Amino acid sequence: MASLSGLIQCRTPSPKALILDTTSAATRTSKKISIFPASSSSVFPIPLRSTRSRAPVVSQLERKESSNTARASVADASVNVSLEDPELPKGETWSVHKFGGTCVGNSQRIKNVASIVINDDTERKLVVVSAMSKVTDMMYDLIQKAQSRDDSYVFALDNVQEKHRSTALDLLEGPDLTSFLSHLDSDINNLKAMLRAIYIAGHATESFTDFVVGHGELWSAQMLSSIIRKDGVDCKWMDTREVLIVNPTNSNQADPDFSESEKRLEKWYSQNPSKLIIATGFIASTPQNIPTTLKRDGSDFSAAIMGALLKARQVTIWTDVDGVYSADPRKVGEAVILKTLSYQEAWEMSYFGANVLHPRTIIPVMRYNIPILIRNIFNLSSPGTKICHPSVVDEEDSPKVESYVKGFATIDNLALVNVEGTGMAGVPGTASAIFGAVKDVGANVIMISQASSEHSVCFAVPEKEVKAVADALKARFSRALDAGRLSQVAVISNCSILAAVGQKMASTPGVSATLFNALAKANINVRAIAQGCSEYNITVVVEREDCIRALRAVHSRFYLSRTTIAMGIIGPGLIGSTLLEQLRDQASVLKEDFNIDLRVMGITGSRRMLLSEVGVDLSSWREFLSEKGEVADLEKFVQHIQRNDTVPNTVLVDCTADSNVASCYKHWLRKGIHVITPNKKANSGPLDQYMKLRALQRQSYTHYFYEATVGAGLPIISTLRGLLETGDKILKIEGIFSGTLSYIFNNFIGKRPFSEVVAEAKEAGYTEPDPRDDLSGTDVARKVIILARECGLKLELADIPVESLVPEPLRASESAEEFMEKLPKFDKEMTGKLQDAEDAGQVLRYVGVVDVANHRGVVEMQKYSKDHPFAQLSGSDNIIAFTTTRYRDQPLIVRGPGAGAQVTAGGIFSDILRLASYLGAPS
Ligand code: ADP
Ligand code: ASP
Ligand code: MG
Numbered sequence: 001m002a003s004l005s006g007l008i009q010c011r012t013p014s015p016k017a018l019i020l021d022t023t024s025a026a027t028r029t030s031k032k033i034s035i036f037p038a039s040s041s042s043v044f045p046i047p048l049r050s051t052r053s054r055a056p057v058v059s060q061l062e063r064k065e066s067s068n069t070a071r072a073s074v075a076d077a078s079v080n081v082s083l084e085d086p087e088l089p090k091g092e093t094w095s096v097h098k099f100g101g102t103c104v105g106n107s108q109r110i111k112n113v114a115s116i117v118i119n120d121d122t123e124r125k126l127v128v129v130s131a132m133s134k135v136t137d138m139m140y141d142l143i144q145k146a147q148s149r150d151d152s153y154v155f156a157l158d159n160v161q162e163k164h165r166s167t168a169l170d171l172l173e174g175p176d177l178t179s180f181l182s183h184l185d186s187d188i189n190n191l192k193a194m195l196r197a198i199y200i201a202g203h204a205t206e207s208f209t210d211f212v213v214g215h216g217e218l219w220s221a222q223m224l225s226s227i228i229r230k231d232g233v234d235c236k237w238m239d240t241r242e243v244l245i246v247n248p249t250n251s252n253q254a255d256p257d258f259s260e261s262e263k264r265l266e267k268w269y270s271q272n273p274s275k276l277i278i279a280t281g282f283i284a285s286t287p288q289n290i291p292t293t294l295k296r297d298g299s300d301f302s303a304a305i306m307g308a309l310l311k312a313r314q315v316t317i318w319t320d321v322d323g324v325y326s327a328d329p330r331k332v333g334e335a336v337i338l339k340t341l342s343y344q345e346a347w348e349m350s351y352f353g354a355n356v357l358h359p360r361t362i363i364p365v366m367r368y369n370i371p372i373l374i375r376n377i378f379n380l381s382s383p384g385t386k387i388c389h390p391s392v393v394d395e396e397d398s399p400k401v402e403s404y405v406k407g408f409a410t411i412d413n414l415a416l417v418n419v420e421g422t423g424m425a426g427v428p429g430t431a432s433a434i435f436g437a438v439k440d441v442g443a444n445v446i447m448i449s450q451a452s453s454e455h456s457v458c459f460a461v462p463e464k465e466v467k468a469v470a471d472a473l474k475a476r477f478s479r480a481l482d483a484g485r486l487s488q489v490a491v492i493s494n495c496s497i498l499a500a501v502g503q504k505m506a507s508t509p510g511v512s513a514t515l516f517n518a519l520a521k522a523n524i525n526v527r528a529i530a531q532g533c534s535e536y537n538i539t540v541v542v543e544r545e546d547c548i549r550a551l552r553a554v555h556s557r558f559y560l561s562r563t564t565i566a567m568g569i570i571g572p573g574l575i576g577s578t579l580l581e582q583l584r585d586q587a588s589v590l591k592e593d594f595n596i597d598l599r600v601m602g603i604t605g606s607r608r609m610l611l612s613e614v615g616v617d618l619s620s621w622r623e624f625l626s627e628k629g630e631v632a633d634l635e636k637f638v639q640h641i642q643r644n645d646t647v648p649n650t651v652l653v654d655c656t657a658d659s660n661v662a663s664c665y666k667h668w669l670r671k672g673i674h675v676i677t678p679n680k681k682a683n684s685g686p687l688d689q690y691m692k693l694r695a696l697q698r699q700s701y702t703h704y705f706y707e708a709t710v711g712a713g714l715p716i717i718s719t720l721r722g723l724l725e726t727g728d729k730i731l732k733i734e735g736i737f738s739g740t741l742s743y744i745f746n747n748f749i750g751k752r753p754f755s756e757v758v759a760e761a762k763e764a765g766y767t768e769p770d771p772r773d774d775l776s777g778t779d780v781a782r783k784v785i786i787l788a789r790e791c792g793l794k795l796e797l798a799d800i801p802v803e804s805l806v807p808e809p810l811r812a813s814e815s816a817e818e819f820m821e822k823l824p825k826f827d828k829e830m831t832g833k834l835q836d837a838e839d840a841g842q843v844l845r846y847v848g849v850v851d852v853a854n855h856r857g858v859v860e861m862q863k864y865s866k867d868h869p870f871a872q873l874s875g876s877d878n879i880i881a882f883t884t885t886r887y888r889d890q891p892l893i894v895r896g897p898g899a900g901a902q903v904t905a906g907g908i909f910s911d912i913l914r915l916a917s918y919l920g921a922p923s
Contacts, residue, residue: 085270085271086269086270086273087266087269087270088265088266088269088270088310089124090309090310090311091310091311091312091313092311092312092313093122093123093124093313094122094123094124094125094126094307094310094311094312094313095120095122095124095125095126095312095313095314095315095316096125096126096127096128096303096306096307096310096312096314096315096316097116097117097120097125097126097127097128097303097315097316097318098127098128098129098130098281098299098300098302098303098315098316098317098318099113099127099128099129099130099224099318099377100130100133100299100317100318100319100320101130101131101132101133101134101135101136102133102319102320102377103129103130103318103319103320103377104129104130104131104132104133104220104223104224105132105133106132106167107167107170107171108170109377110167110171110220110223110224110227111171111227112377113127113129113224113318113377114224114227114228114231115231116318116377116380117224117228117276118228118231118233122313123275124275124276124310125275125276125277126276126277126279126306126310126312127224127276127277127278127279128240128279128280128281128299128302128303128306129217129220129221129224129278129279129280129281129299130216130217130220130281130282130299131215131216131217131219131220131281131282132163132164132167132216132219132220135160135163135216135219135220136213136216136282136296138156138159138160138163138216139160139212139213139214139215139216140209140213141156142156142157142160142191142195142212143195143198143204143208143209143212143213146195146196146198146199146204147198147199147201147202147203147204148202149199149202151199153195153199154192154195157188157191157192157195160188161184161185161188164184164219164223165181165184167223168180168181168184168223171223171226171227171230172223172226172227172230176226176229176230180222180223180226183222184219187215187218187219191212191215194208194211194212195212206248206292207290207291207292210283210291210292210293211291213293214241214280214282214283214291214293216282217240217280217281217282217283217299218239218280218283220280221237221238221239221278221279221280222237224237224278225237225278228276228278233276234274234275234276235274235276235277235278236272236274236276236277236278237277237278237279237280238268238272238277238278238279238280239280239283240279240280240281240283240284240302241280241283241284241285241291242264242268242285243261243264243265243268243279244256244261244264244283244284244285244294244302244305245257245260245261245264245284245285245286245287246261246284246285246286246292246294247286247287248286248292250442251442251444252295253295253360254284254292254293254294254295254298256284256305256364257287258305258308258309258364260287261305261309262309265309265310279302279306280302281294281298281299281300281302281303282294282298282299282302283302284302294358294360297355297358298358298360299358300317300357300358300361301358301360301361301364303315303317303361304360304361304362304363304364304365304372305364307364307365307368307370308364308365308367308368308370311368311370312370313370314370314371314372314373315365315370315371315372315373316372316373316374316375317357317361317372317373317374317375318375318376318377319356319374319375319376319377320376320377320378321356321374321376322337322375322376322379322382322384322385323337323338323339323356323374323375323376323382323383323384323385324337324338324341324346324349324354324356324357324374324385324387324407325337325338325354325356325407326338326406326407326408326555326558326559327407327408327409327551327555328353328354328409328410328551331410331548331551331552332408332551332552332555334555334556334559335555335559336559337382337384337385338385338406338407339383339385339386340385340386340387340388340390341385341386341387341406341407342387342388342389342390342503343362343365343366343387343388343389344362344503344536345387345406345407345501345502345503345536346361346362346372346387347359347362347363348409348499348501348536348537349406349407349409349499349501350362350409352409352410352411352497352499352501352537352539353409353410353411353412353497353499354407354409356374357372357374357387362387369388369389371386371387371388372386372387372388373385373386373387374387390503404502404503404504404505404508404511405500405501405502405505405511405515405558406501406502406503407500407501407502408498408499408500408501408551408554408555409498409499409501410496410497410498410499410547410548410551411446411496411497411499412496412544412547413462413463413464413496413544414446414460414461414462414463414495414496414497414541415460415461415462415463415466415491415492415493415494415495416458416459416460416491416492416495416527416528416541417458417459417460417461417466417469417470417473417489417490417491417492418456418457418458418488418489418490418491418492419434419456419457419458419473419477419486419488419489420455420456420457420486420487420488420489420490421455421456421480421481421484421485421486421487421488422455422485422487423480423483423484423485423486424455424456424457424485424486430457431450431457433476433477434457434459434473434476436476437469437472437473437475437476437477438459438461438469438472438473440472441465441468441469441471441472442465443461443462443465443466443468443469444461444462444465445459445460445461446459446460446461446462446497447459447460447497447528447530447539447541448530449528449529449530458528460495460497460528460541463493463494466491466493467491470489470491473489474489477489492527494543494544494545495527495541495542495543495544496541496542496543496544496546496547497539497540497541497542498539498540498541498542498547498550498551498554499537499538499539499540500515500537500538500539500554500558501536501537502536502537503535503536504535504536505535505536505537505538511538512531512538514557514558515538515540515554515557515558516540517557518553518554518556518557518558518920519540519542519550519553519554520701521553521649521701521918521919521920522549522550522552522553522648522649522672522701523672523700523701523702524542524546524549524550524553524672525542525543525546526540526541526542527540527541527542527543528540528541529541549648549672552648553648553649555648556648556649557920563595563596563597563649563916563917563919563920564597564598564599564648564649565596565597565598565599565649565650565651565912565915565916565919566599566601566641566642566649566650566651567598567599567600567601567641567650567651567652567653567912568600568601568602568603568604568637568638568640568641568650568651568652568653569600569602569603569604569653569655570604570634570637570652570653570654570655570656570661571604571605571606571654571655571656571658571661572603572604572605572621572625572655573605573655573656574901575655575678575901575904575905575908576603576653576655576656576905577622578901578902578904578905579653579655579905579908579909580600580603580618580621581618581905582905582906582909583598583600583618583909584618584619586909587618590913594916596913596916598912598916599614599615600612600615600616600618600621601613601615601616601640601641602616602637602640602641603616603621603625604632604634604637605625605632606632606656607631607632608625608626608629608630608631608632609625609629609630609631609632609633609636609637610624610625610628610629610630611630611637611640634661634664638652638664638668638671638673641673642671642672642673649674649915649919650672650673650674651673651674651675651676651912651915652668652673652674652675652676653675653676653677653908653912654675654676654677654678654679655677655678655679655908656679657679657680657681658679658681659681659682659685661679661681662677662679662681662682662685663682663689665677665682665693665704666689666692666693666696669693669696669697669700669702669704670696672700672702673702674702674703674704674705674915675703675704675705676703676704676705676706676908676911676912676915677705677706677708677709677908678706678708678709678712678904678907678908679706679709680709680779680782680783680786682706683706683709683785683786683789684781684782684783684785684786684797685797686796687789687794687795687796690789691794703915703918705911705914705915706786706911707907707908707910707911708904708907708908708911709782709783709786710737710783710786710787711737711783711878711880711894711896711898711907712878712897712898712899712900712903712904712906712907713896713897713898713902713903713904713906713907713910714878714880714894714895714896714897714898714903714907715894716787716880716894717786717787717790719882719892719894720733720787720790720791720882721790723882723884723886723892724790724791728884728885728886728887729884729885730791730850730852730882730883730884731852731853731883731884731885731888732849732850732851732852732853732881732882732883732891733787733791733849733850733852733880733881733882733883734847734848734849734850734880734881734883734891735847735848735878735879735880735881736845736846736847736848736870736873736877736878736879736880737779737780737783737784737847737848737878737880737898738774738779738780738846738878738898738899739766739876739877739878739897739898739899739900740761740766740767740768740771740774740876740899741774741775741780741805741846742846742873742875742876742877742878742879742898743761743764743766743875743876744757744758744761744846745843745844745845745846746873746874746875746876747760747761748830748834748844749834749843750831750834750835750838753824753827753830753831754823754826754827754830754831754834755820755823755824755826755827756824758771758775758820758823759820762820766876766899769816770815770816770819771816771819771820772806772810772811772813772816772819775804775805775806776802776804776805776806776811777802777803777804777805777846777859778802780802780846780848780859781797781800781802781848781857781859782797783848784800784848784849784850784857784858784859785797785800785857787848787850788800788850788852788857791850791852792852793850793852793855793856793857795855795856795857799856799857800857800858800859801858801859801860802858802859802860803859803860803861805846805861806819807823807826807829809822810822810823810826833861836863837863840863841865841866842863842864842865842866842871843863843864843866843868843870843871844861844862844863845861845862845863845864845870845871845873846859846860846861846862847859847860847861847862847870869881869893869895873895875897876897876898876899876900877895877896877897877898878894878895878896878897878898878899879893879894879895880893880894880895881893882894
């Protein structure tokens with residue numbers, strides 16, 4: 001008995017062929033694929049043949065389409081081309097076009113394609129068309145439904161028919177329409193019968209599937225050719241199953257048989273000479289004339305094969321984007337169009353996931369040096385991307401590391417398999433045994449990486465194949481595993497590949513360093529690396545969830561001239577809003593002069609937040625926040641800031657004094673979000689929390705800057721870091737850390753009582769609303785602890801003795817007013833202390849001390865001689881003295897205003913700019 005696949009075998013025209021079709025033979029307009037009756041409840045495995053016999057009623061369409069008497073069959077290649085038949089001219093006179101599914105997505109678009117084809121003034125044109133968009137998916141879905149015995153395939157097939165019927169009704173009229181619809185009906189009936197057989201069998205063979213799914217191309221090509229003829233231009237349509245002969249492989253690919261295809265093309269042309277041929281993409285036949293396909297997205301490949309067979313001057317692939325972008329434009333909003341690509345670069349890009357081009361498109365055209373042009377049918381003004389041999393100029397013009405990288409592509413849903421063991425080293429045949437086992441399960445290995453120690457071989461396969469691969473390897477190496485020669489066959493799931501592609505990239509010093517640096521700075525963990533000796537690509541495997549971030553990070557490193565940072569501002573109070581003002585005023589200078597693009601993607605207060613997709617307009621954020629703001633939700637806010645489409649670097653700026661916000665830093669840093677803050681709570685909170693936070697920051701390239709926590713805009717932390725990092729030893733840090741207390745003691749010189757000076761400071765706005773917050777010394781103690789920890793002292797806030805200037809009885813006073821009212825009662829004590837100091841030629845100062853040598857810190861009132869730098873202070877300045885091994889006799893002094901919104905915001909701003917330069921902005 002013949003196999004089911006025999007049912008769709010199409011052979012040499014035979015007058016004896018049987019036509020089993022639900023439409024009557026009299027209405028048939030062309031040779032049909034033979035099949036059993038749709039009504040049949042059982043499968044008759046009759047190898048039905050096609051026929052060339054003409055139906056008596058020949059429509060106008062058919063008369064014009066003399067070429068298409070074998071709609072689903074393949075002409076006999078053994079018939080020789082007669083001498084009188086016109087010979088196929090080859091070469092520069094031909095241009096090949098391929099229109100993707102979206103280009104022929106509806107009737108209007110098909111008309112548009114017709115006009116583009118007609119307007120191309122090349123002497124000879126061959127146009128390859130895909131199925132209308134979504135149709136191939138619909139056809140695969142029919143198979144899926146039928147073989148899983150889901151009745152709804154009938155309804156789904158009706159939808160397919162209706163889609164084409166209504167498109168044809170829009171496009172065609174008269175006999176052309178009648179003819180197309182009758183073809184369509186007849187095809188649908190045959191499909192119905194075939195799907196019924198699949199439904200009954202509960203299985204579809206590959207050839208059944210290929211036969212069914214290829215119909216979309218048959219219909220779109222017929223419609224396009226009819227509409228072109230309707231415009232008065234003569235053309236023929238070609239069922240490429242008559243011409244393209246391919247050998248299916250067992251790796252879901254098809255290898256073209258160029259010489260057989262060439263013979264058939266010549267023969268086809270001799271029978272259908274034409275200067276304009278509309279050919280089906282995607283479909284072909286096996287050498288046994290069984291319909292097959294070039295597999296998903298194969299129409300690009302069809303066009304390339306046709307281009308090569310005709311030795312055409314150019315192959316233009318029309319699609320829905322302006323060309324090949326430096327990265328998938330759906331994933332990287334700032335991807336740029338590449339003007340040119342070499343054949344190898346285009347191949348690598350498409351192999352690694354840039355589905356704008358089918359990877360096999362390159363080889364056929366490269367052989368004859370035929371350029372490929374990728375163009376956007378919806379934007380004719382864009383010149384597109386040209387794929388050809390790289391010109392010498394291109395290479396010489398590209399001295400910069402950046403220019404060696406053309407683009408990036410990603411493949412998702414992969415798993416890594418790691419075969420590891422000391423027994424592998426130096427054992428010949430290990431790799432062959434591993435990949436032999438992988439081949440046996442039919443899995444596709446996408447990349448391989450082997451350490452030169454041969455201790456491990458690691459490779460990536462599609463996630464859905466990994467279980468079978470791992471099982472096969474475990475079985476194959478069970479003895480080696482038992483004996484310990486192999487330690488493991490490990491699977492790492494949820495991976496993606498990120499490939500950087502560019503001519504000579506891999507052999508140019510600095511390119512891979514830049515790539516890995518960008519990944520490290522975005523805090524992305526690389527699981528495996530492969531750099532082929534082709535020099536065209538570097539492939540890294542990253543975790544699935546990091547993939548888009550990795551893509552954006554490397555893309556922006558190579559393509560954005562600017563360092564772009566997405567910012568979220570938490571707490572738009574006095575300091576936060578001053579920072580926003582400073583950002584607004586400085587934005588354009590930063591962009592133009594320093595190539596830094598800071599984008600505030602959101603602002604959140606405790607009650608409301610404002611989120612933006614492109615960046616908040618900083619001149620009117622207040623109005624936006626009150627009008628368009630939504631209820632504050634910190635988690636949502638953070639997600640929004642990090643989720644933005646274009647910018648790989650994210651920073652959260654915490655301008656609150658809130659310990660709840662501070663407790664989130666760890667979580668944010670772990671997610672790769674940088675944190676900048678003047679909030680002292682995290683660094684002066686519990687020691688173990690602080691230690692964890694710093695450890696986390698050190699392990700990663702995620703930055704945590706907090707300069708403004710100690711001296712607002714004064715460079716205190718950075719000075720200290722500079723000393724420590726260059727090997728100086730800190731002996732002591734001593735300073736007046738409170739602007740308020742500085743003011744008070746600079747003015748408490750015996751002329752007025754202490755309480756009066758405090759009242760004056762309060763009035764001038766130097767104190768907190770309740771001056772006890774300053775006088776208690778807690779704030780100074782927090783600064784001391786921050787500096788102490790920076791010096792490596794493991795101290796808790798409670799370990800710092802603090803001399804409070806709030807008299808004991810007033811600590812419980814109800815209000816600031818009550819406190820101020822009662823404070824004069826305690827003036828005598830302070831006056832006494834001042835007098836003692838005066839008597840000794842000294843002044844009183846309220847200081848914080850980090851005594852590194854003795855592992856302690858203290859906050860207290862101290863006396864200094866009148867020539868001491870601390871005695872020279874005026875206004876509310878801070879002063880900090882670092883005594884170190886290098887600065888032992890003369891301490892290093894930092895002095896200046898250490899409080900106030902402007903200077904604090906300035907301190908935060910300089911941390912933001914430091915972050916930008918760490919992330920690669922020019923200095
Ligand atoms: P067609 O149906 O025309 O063959 P495809 O969907 O197969 O179109 O290919 C075009 C699509 O490829 C684009 O819409 C784009 O989303 C996607 N694509 C992925 N990577 C790239 C890239 N690097 N450059 C351009 N397009 C890309
Ligand atoms: N129509 C086929 C597919 O969608 C071939 C193509 O369009 O390239 O896979
Ligand atoms: Mg495509």
